[in-house]
Amino acid sequence: MSKKSILHILLAGLVCQAVSTSAVDVVRNGGFDEVLVGWEIPEALADLFPYDAALGAAALRPWNMAFDYRGPVLNQPLNVPLKAGDTVEVSVDLKASWQHDAGPRSVAVYLEFLDTAAARHRVRVINPDDNEIGTDWTTFTTTHTPAAGMSKLVGVSLAIETDDYFYADNVKVSTPTAGAPVPELEAVTPTVAYGQNLVIQGRHFGTGGRVLLSGSPNGLTIQSWSDTEIVVEVNDPCVGGPLTVEAAGVRSWQPRRVTITSPHYTLATKPAKVLAVLGQQLSIAVFANFENNFAPAEGITFTVTGYGSGVAQLSTNVIYGRGGTQLTFDTAGLSAGMHQITVEATGGGLQPRTTTFEIDLRQIGRVEMSYYLTSDPLPLEGAHFTRQTSAQVVVQIFDTAENEITGELPWLPMTSSNPSALDVYLDPAPWGGYSLLVQASGAAVLTLTAPNGSDWTASVSATIPAHPSIVSADFLLNPMSNAPDITNAFTFVASGAMSRANWGQISFGVTTVGGGWGSGNKSYTDMFILGEATKPGEYLFYGGGTMDGGSATAYRKLQVVNAPTTGLIRGLVNQLKSEMHGHGHGIEGTLEFYDATSGVKLFEREIWERDNRYTVPHLEPGVYKLRWMALDWEGNPLVEPQWYPNAATIDQAQAVTVPANTVVSNINFFVSPAPVSVSAPPEITEPPAFNPGTGEFSVQIQTESGAVYELLKSTSLLDHSWWPVAEAWGDGEPQTLKDTEATGTKGFYRVIRR
Numbered sequence: 001m002s003k004k005s006i007l008h009i010l011l012a013g014l015v016c017q018a019v020s021t022s023a024v025d026v027v028r029n030g031g032f033d034e035v036l037v038g039w040e041i042p043e044a045l046a047d048l049f050p051y052d053a054a055l056g057a058a059a060l061r062p063w064n065m066a067f068d069y070r071g072p073v074l075n076q077p078l079n080v081p082l083k084a085g086d087t088v089e090v091s092v093d094l095k096a097s098w099q100h101d102a103g104p105r106s107v108a109v110y111l112e113f114l115d116t117a118a119a120r121h122r123v124r125v126i127n128p129d130d131n132e133i134g135t136d137w138t139t140f141t142t143t144h145t146p147a148a149g150m151s152k153l154v155g156v157s158l159a160i161e162t163d164d165y166f167y168a169d170n171v172k173v174s175t176p177t178a179g180a181p182v183p184e185l186e187a188v189t190p191t192v193a194y195g196q197n198l199v200i201q202g203r204h205f206g207t208g209g210r211v212l213l214s215g216s217p218n219g220l221t222i223q224s225w226s227d228t229e230i231v232v233e234v235n236d237p238c239v240g241g242p243l244t245v246e247a248a249g250v251r252s253w254q255p256r257r258v259t260i261t262s263p264h265y266t267l268a269t270k271p272a273k274v275l276a277v278l279g280q281q282l283s284i285a286v287f288a289n290f291e292n293n294f295a296p297a298e299g300i301t302f303t304v305t306g307y308g309s310g311v312a313q314l315s316t317n318v319i320y321g322r323g324g325t326q327l328t329f330d331t332a333g334l335s336a337g338m339h340q341i342t343v344e345a346t347g348g349g350l351q352p353r354t355t356t357f358e359i360d361l362r363q364i365g366r367v368e369m370s371y372y373l374t375s376d377p378l379p380l381e382g383a384h385f386t387r388q389t390s391a392q393v394v395v396q397i398f399d400t401a402e403n404e405i406t407g408e409l410p411w412l413p414m415t416s417s418n419p420s421a422l423d424v425y426l427d428p429a430p431w432g433g434y435s436l437l438v439q440a441s442g443a444a445v446l447t448l449t450a451p452n453g454s455d456w457t458a459s460v461s462a463t464i465p466a467h468p469s470i471v472s473a474d475f476l477l478n479p480m481s482n483a484p485d486i487t488n489a490f491t492f493v494a495s496g497a498m499s500r501a502n503w504g505q506i507s508f509g510v511t512t513v514g515g516g517w518g519s520g521n522k523s524y525t526d527m528f529i530l531g532e533a534t535k536p537g538e539y540l541f542y543g544g545g546t547m548d549g550g551s552a553t554a555y556r557k558l559q560v561v562n563a564p565t566t567g568l569i570r571g572l573v574n575q576l577k578s579e580m581h582g583h584g585h586g587i588e589g590t591l592e593f594y595d596a597t598s599g600v601k602l603f604e605r606e607i608w609e610r611d612n613r614y615t616v617p618h619l620e621p622g623v624y625k626l627r628w629m630a631l632d633w634e635g636n637p638l639v640e641p642q643w644y645p646n647a648a649t650i651d652q653a654q655a656v657t658v659p660a661n662t663v664v665s666n667i668n669f670f671v672s673p674a675p676v677s678v679s680a681p682p683e684i685t686e687p688p689a690f691n692p693g694t695g696e697f698s699v700q701i702q703t704e705s706g707a708v709y710e711l712l713k714s715t716s717l718l719d720h721s722w723w724p725v726a727e728a729w730g731d732g733e734p735q736t737l738k739d740t741e742a743t744g745t746k747g748f749y750r751v752i753r754r
């Protein structure tokens with residue numbers, strides 16, 4: 001179906017409004033001809049550039065965005081007074097990437113309003129079904145009538161609400177009257193110590209308002225305010241970050257970054273918001289980044305508040321260095337709804353800091369279980385199988401409001417009442433899932449259990465012919481140890497002579513060391529050893545063959561345990577920014593083991609996981625000091641190495657005793673990008689500007705004495721490769737930075753201050 005030129009009218013309702021023919025489009029650079037001028041990239045995406053140079057449009061999921069990011073991608077502040085009866089026309093062109101799969105509703109356009117009591121309200125005005133968006137551009141429009149009491153339209157934003165790939169262009173917001181200008185920042189003191197003044201220069205600041213750093217006015221005292229300059233004194237507990245001026249409720253765009261040079265710390269949680277179901281246990285990382293040699297002897301102490309009848313437990317209440325603590329939160333006792341949990345920290349003679357995370361707690365309303373043998377799903381309830389096989393089981397979980405929430409939840413356990421006939425295998429990897437192993441004739445009830453004990457069942461049965469079938473399939477050793485010198489055997493016996501045998505294992509690295517046919521080719525034995533340091537767990541093997549009358553395959557689970565003469569440690573590597581490694585939640589690096597007494601490095605283990613949990617099995621018992629070293633694709637350190645726990649040096653590290661036949665848990669790391677020297681933070685002083693190949697490019701900047709400025713060029717904003725084309729030493733005067741060789745292809749320019 002062609003999706004070109006389809007005009008989608010959403011939310012129009014039945015109320016007909018006379019829309020003024022002189023409606024004015026109040027969006028600046030809605031077609032992205034000037035790249036992202038006028039648009040603000042949210043702080044959470046500060047490292048990204050949501051723009052597609054080839055399309056000349058906004059990329060709502062840039063390639064390096066964290067897989068799990070949901071929220072605004074581009075915001076534009078507006079300043080449009082409204083009167084009763086005014087309507088707002090909104091229009092946007094949307095396009096799907098070839099990579100997208102038709103999900104629910106991935107793209108949303110929000111308007112932000114200010115009411116007469118100065119409270120802000122976000123309203124989702126466009127949110128089409130993904131099926132309505134093609135790989136060609138489609139225009140979506142709506143006419144929105146603001147709720148009663150809205151006095152001003154203060155923003156428009158483009159948001160991505162699934163993990164899918166979309167583009168947006170030609171954003172238009174038309175109102176009966178033209179808007180007034182929004183505050184614009186031109187120069188901001190980049191670094192400041194507590195007790196000092198910050199000078200903000202720009203335009204359209206009006207006569208008063210607020211200054212926000214990292215979204216908070218705390219610790220900021222306005223000294224003077226004019227239309228073009230604001231002076232504000234900065235004190236604890238201000239933590240720096242992106243600076244926004246809010247004049248009469250209207251915010252500036254393109255925040256400038258301010259760094260606090262006094263010793264202090266910042267708090268953050270990850271995740272900041274989590275969707276969970278009743279009774280679920282959550283693991284939240286609480287980060288405390290110590291800055292500028294902040295090193296209180298007594299450490300900083302955490303308390304958790306606001307959780308009602310939930311149960312909160314911290315892995316440690318006090319930390320002494322840059323890092324964090326792990327919050328385990330049991331939602332048992334909480335009711336469905338939104339819950340805001342606050343973590344407060346005190347210490348170091350500073351005012352307390354708080355950080356919050358939100359739990360969107362849902363009740364499961366309905367579960368749908370189906371299975372695939374071929375390409376079409378069939379209901380699991382009542383399923384009857386007539387041959388030995390493995391069927392993929394798909395579980396879909398819906399809340400009481402019928403929203404599907406499966407993808408947000410961990411795998412729920414599923415058990416079988418009769419595993420010798422019909423067994424269940426769960427591959428616990430994020431991309432894994434359930435398999436129903438049809439082994440023998442019989443009936444079973446499969447039970448899926450929710451964290452609060454609610455369960456859902458499906459009755460399944462099988463009638464397996466005596467022939468062709470696999471009459472037995474067994475391991476010599478089950479469970480088996482992960483010691484590298486143990487040989488195990490998997491033998492399967494068929495109901496008749498096999499002309500061909502098939503065997504193997506799923507998601508598992510084993511090495512075959514021999515094997516062969518049994519008498520009359522009715523059985524086959526595979527001798528194997530495990531890969532080095534195989535993790536304990538359940539692994540799935542299969543064995544089968546072709547016989548007279550057809551073929552049959554049996555599936556069996558092998559239980560691998562840690563060798564009892566060795567130890568095992570487990571933990572989490574928490575990364576404040578998940579895009580740090582470019583693959584979502586995953587972790588990649590080495591865990592280094594040092595002799596706790598001599599400090600000599602003994603060995604290291606490479607860790608590569610699709611989520612942030614790691615397991616190091618088969619460890620020689622000992623007393624170690626441990627260091628996490630994260631590496632990028634080329635093996636370069638990406639984050640500060642960290643000693644356990646939260647330590648910068650081996651002397652500050654704690655010894656970890658690893659006994660034999662014991663699991664040592666909660667060896668957690670909290671890593672942040674290596675801190676930049678505060679005396680010379682590179683700062684983007686001019687946001688990227690586009691030069692369409694006119695042959696010359698120059699920009700004038702106001703310089704500061706002693707600072708060094710560079711004009712950088714890039715041919716594509718997608719790969720983040722910028723190179724210097726001009727340099728200037730600041731002298732307190734305006735200076736011009738010029739690309740004298742801008743005769744080639746079109747490019748992008750920005751100015752940074754070193």
Ligand SMILES: [Ca+2]
Nearest residue numbers: 031032056169
């Ligand atoms: Ca465009």
